[in-house]
Amino acid sequence: xxxxxxxxxxxxxxxxxxxxxxxxxxxxxxxxxxxxxxxxxxxxxxxxxxxxxxxxxxxxxxxxxxxxxxxxxxxxxxxxxxxxxxxxxxxxxxxxxxxxxxxxxxxxxxxxxxxxxxxxxxxxxxxxxxxxxxxxxxxxxxxxxxxxxxxxxxxxxxxxxxxxxxxxxxxxxxxxxxxxxxxxxxxxxxxxxxxxxxxxxxxxxxxxxxxxxxxxxxxxxxxxxxxxxxxxxxxxxxxxxxxxxxxxxxxxxxxxxxxxxxxxxxxxxxxxxxxxxxxxxx
Amino acid sequence: xxxxxxxxxxxxxxxxxxxxxxxxxxxxxxxxxxxxxxxxxxxxxxxxxxxxxxxxxxxxxxxxxxxxxxxxxxxxxxxxxxxxxxxxxxxxxxxxxxxxxxxxxxxxxxxxxxxxxxxxxxxxxxxxxxxxxxxxxxxxxxxxxxxxxxxxxxxxxxxxxxxxxxxxxxxxxxxxxxxxxxxxxxxxxxxxxxxxxxxxxxxxxxxxxxxxxxxxxxxxxxxxxxxxxxxxxxxxxxxxxxxxxxxxxxxxxxxxxxxxxxxxxxxxxxxxxxxxxxxxxxxxxxxxxxxxxxxxxxxxxxxxxxxxxxxxxxxxxxxxxxxxxxxxxxxxxxxxxxxxxxxxxxxxxxxxxxxxxxxxxxxxxxxxxxxxxxxxxxxx
Amino acid sequence: xxxxxxxxxxxxxxxxxxxxxxxxxxxxxxxxxxxxxxxxxxxxxxxxxxxxxxxxxxxxxxxxxxxxxxxxxxxxxxxxxxxxxxxxxxxxxxxxxxxxxxxxxxxxxxxxxxxxxxxxxxxxxxxxxxxxxxxxxxxxxxxxxxxxxxxxxx
Numbered sequence: 070x071x072x073x074x075x076x077x078x079x080x081x082x083x084x085x086x087x088x089x090x091x092x093x094x095x096x097x098x099x100x101x102x103x104x105x106x107x108x109x110x111x112x113x114x115x116x117x118x119x120x121x122x123x124x125x126x127x128x129x130x131x132x133x134x135x136x137x138x139x140x141x142x143x144x145x146x147x148x149x150x151x152x153x154x155x156x157x158x159x160x161x162x163x164x165x166x167x168x169x170x171x172x173x174x175x176x177x178x179x180x181x182x183x184x185x186x187x188x189x190x191x192x193x194x195x196x197x198x199x200x201x202x203x204x205x206x207x208x209x210x211x212x213x214x215x216x217x218x219x220x221x222x223x224x225x226x227x228x229x230x231x232x233x234x235x236x237x238x239x240x241x242x243x244x245x246x247x248x249x250x251x252x253x254x255x256x257x258x259x260x261x262x263x264x265x266x267x268x269x270x271x272x273x274x275x276x277x278x279x280x281x282x283x284x285x286x287x288x289x290x291x292x293x294x295x296x297x298x299x300x301x302x303x304x305x306x307x308x309x310x311x312x313x314x315x316x317x318x319x320x321x322x323x324x325x326x327x328x329x330x331x332x333x334x335x336x337x338x339x340x341x342x343x344x345x346x347x348x349x350x351x
Numbered sequence: 352x353x354x355x356x357x358x359x360x361x362x363x364x365x366x367x368x369x370x371x372x373x374x375x376x377x378x379x380x381x382x383x384x385x386x387x388x389x390x391x392x393x394x395x396x397x398x399x400x401x402x403x404x405x406x407x408x409x410x411x412x413x414x415x416x417x418x419x420x421x422x423x424x425x426x427x428x429x430x431x432x433x434x435x436x437x438x439x440x441x442x443x444x445x446x447x448x449x450x451x452x453x454x455x456x457x458x459x460x461x462x463x464x465x466x467x468x469x470x471x472x473x474x475x476x477x478x479x480x481x482x483x484x485x486x487x488x489x490x491x492x493x494x495x496x497x498x499x500x501x502x503x504x505x506x507x508x509x510x511x512x513x514x515x516x517x518x519x520x521x522x523x524x525x526x527x528x529x530x531x532x533x534x535x536x537x538x539x540x541x542x543x544x545x546x547x548x549x550x551x552x553x554x555x556x557x558x559x560x561x562x563x564x565x566x567x568x569x570x571x572x573x574x575x576x577x578x579x580x581x582x583x584x585x586x587x588x589x590x591x592x593x594x595x596x597x598x599x600x601x602x603x604x605x606x607x608x609x610x611x612x613x614x615x616x617x618x619x620x621x622x623x624x625x626x627x628x629x630x631x632x633x634x635x636x637x638x639x640x641x642x643x644x645x646x647x648x649x650x651x652x653x654x655x656x657x658x659x660x661x662x663x664x665x666x667x668x669x670x671x672x673x674x675x676x677x678x679x680x681x682x683x684x685x686x687x688x689x690x691x692x693x694x695x696x697x698x699x700x701x702x703x704x705x706x707x708x709x710x711x712x713x714x715x716x717x718x719x720x721x722x723x724x725x726x727x728x729x730x731x
Numbered sequence: 732x733x734x735x736x737x738x739x740x741x742x743x744x745x746x747x748x749x750x751x752x753x754x755x756x757x758x759x760x761x762x763x764x765x766x767x768x769x770x771x772x773x774x775x776x777x778x779x780x781x782x783x784x785x786x787x788x789x790x791x792x793x794x795x796x797x798x799x800x801x802x803x804x805x806x807x808x809x810x811x812x813x814x815x816x817x818x819x820x821x822x823x824x825x826x827x828x829x830x831x832x833x834x835x836x837x838x839x840x841x842x843x844x845x846x847x848x849x850x851x852x853x854x855x856x857x858x859x860x861x862x863x864x865x866x867x868x869x870x871x872x873x874x875x876x877x878x879x880x881x882x883x884x885x
């Protein structure tokens with residue numbers, strides 16, 4: 070089963086955020102930024118879980134945690150400014166406050182994946198929810214087989230975690246391939262879609278677990294490519310996105326067929342969603 | 352609250368008045384059916400005089416009219432547009448207030464209400480609906496403190512339906528008309544031209560205590576039989592029916608059925624069905640701030656899966672077509688609800704049929720899909 | 732020194748190909764080495780070659796005035812390069828530029844077409860090898876054209 074870390078005693082007012090202090094702000098690209106929050110109490114989370122972040126007076130949005138799960142006193146989030154709340158969060162600086170609820174949801178199957186080759190495939194900002202899993206695998210490297218990360222982005226300018234990508238590229242026993250959809254003359258890396266890079270990774274499809282995060286179109290294409298490569302659909306995990314208002318299964322917005330993305334996901338086993346993904350506008 | 356477990360008693364209208372008085376004396380705020388705006392509306396009541404004496408309702412797809420009865424029945428209607436949902440799961444609720452002072456902000460949650468509500472005249476389908484909302488709002492890891500506070504303190508005086516409405520189908524959903532559990536007191540109204548009395552069962556310790564406070568006498572076996580006959584008559588005169596034992600499988604294997612396109616040509620996406628539904632629980636939140644930016648609030652309000660905003664994610668709405676929104680509502684209500692919460696989300700109250708401005712009938716839609724089950728290969 | 736048929740035999744393109752056909756098409760092939768920056772073909776020029784990359788990487792690109800060369804696909808070792816030699820009037824649609832030291836087997840397009848025409852069985856064997864990567868590439872190109880990476884805020 071995918072990993073989950075649920076509060077033993079859920080808060081009496083699960084809709085009320087607690088205020089946290091922003092301690093570090095990093096600009097990743099033109100529209101993506103990362104910041105760290107210092108919660109008042111240590112906030113343990115599992116890779117792949119998300120928080121609800123509140124910009125004072127503006128509103129609240131679900132954002133996956135993008136930092137390491139072994140530092141529960143620091144919650145890192147990587148956000149693309151696309152709406153009023155994310156834009157407001159992007160205008161904050163160190164010392165400002167952010168409202169926090171969470172963590173919520175079911176994360177990546179990092180425990181279940183022990184002993185397996187692990188493939189992580191991220192598209193766009195979808196690399197951010199995968200990063201805690203990458204950290205986890207690197208920290209517990211001996212517990213896993215071969216590890217490969219594929220990352221697709223629009224252009225070289227859209228890449229996030231750039232210095233870390235360089236670090237991972239140099240990490241022994243760790244495969245990283247990055248592809249952009251189009252590139253200018255300065256780019257010497259791969260150009261193309263992310264799925265063909267699968268053939269460049271070394272792994273045993275009969276003994277591998279895959280984790281995908283990105284836009285739904287990319288998730289569907291990548292899951293099919295993984296199946297074609299011989300990975301069982303029950304060993305493919307996908308992180309999904311839907312409108313969320315409460316994150317606790319009460320508001321109804323994030324339903325996907327019988328599933329609530331907020332509490333049954335966001336990470337789902339692919340064999341449990343593949344039929345649903347086939348229907349438009351479900 | 353438990354199943355009725357002791358011999359029924361009889362009270363008179365005066366006894367009912369005494370019951371209301373005892374309920375109020377117990378610190379409760381009695382809420383019951385009243386006639387307002389040409390409909391039966393649940394509101395605060397003082398006495399039996401506030402009840403819709405002599406009124407009934409005529410209901411059909413897209414049609415609701417009050418009409419005079421030829422007797423003085425107090426509960427001689429089926430169900431009005433509103434359900435008890437509006438009291439337990441408020442249409443609009445402030446969740447918290449935040450204040451900012453310099454660099455520090457603090458959030459103060461709205462305290463849970465302390466009201467003790469007494470619901471007078473709750474029908475079997477409505478008790479089932481409350482139990483279904485319990486499962487959603489207090490039955491999982493996270494609990495809605497406002498709902499919980501009201502629900503735990505609420506007193507339920509139920510009524511066995513004396514007549515079936517034109518859009519009723521609680522029998523099909525095994526939700527009525529007999530009140531079976533989840534009540535403190537259950538009434539069956541008996542009028543035979545000479546007498547106007549109520550057969551009473553207590554369903555809880557609190558109900559028994561209340562009954563002990565008011566004048567009552569044991570029911571005769573003839574009166575108990577008369578009460579049974581009322582319920583049986585209601586059960587046998589449902590305005591609608593719908594086979595419900597296979598709906599999860601039927602609907603989920605017909606997600607591309609042409610009927611969804613057809614119903615979408617009629618559905619106005621007006622959200623009426625979701626607002627009148629006693630189990631629909633979806634909400635949205637609205638964040639506000641004052642002009643100084645120092646004070647902010649979050650409000651929760653009922654939302655509906657029929658709006659475009661409901662499924663909005665960056666770039667657009669997941670359910671952009673009316674077809675997909677109607678399909679979401681109906682498949683959730685009748686099918687995926689079972690996966691999520693262990694029961695159907697429908698209690699057969701018929702409100703969504705009555706209050707649909709174009710009279711879309713959920714039982715008819717199910718029949719149409721069943722009539723040519725595309726998963727069985729019989730495409731039209 | 733390995734001969735060309737030997738190099739060919741070790742390329743994924745030739746996997747499962749019988750020796751006779753292998754020898755036949757090897758007659759159209761030669762070994763090439765490209766330095767970074769070398770062009771394999773240029774946009775608008777005659778498309779008379781077909782390549783099997785053995786090592787290195789080649790960028791398919793087009794020049795945008797004022798912005799420079801924009802790449803939309805990197806072809807890597809083990810893959811095939813060039814489709815325009817298959818269809819009249821055999822003209823290259825894009826520039827193909829080696830981005831690192833690249834070793835490849837280069838086929839004379841006209842020679843290979845001639846052998847396919849002469850023996851449809853050989854032609855069909857070739858088609859079975861050309862079409863899958865081209866279809867995969869088309870599928871990826873569609874995903875790239877949709878530009879969906881920005882459609883999520885997961």
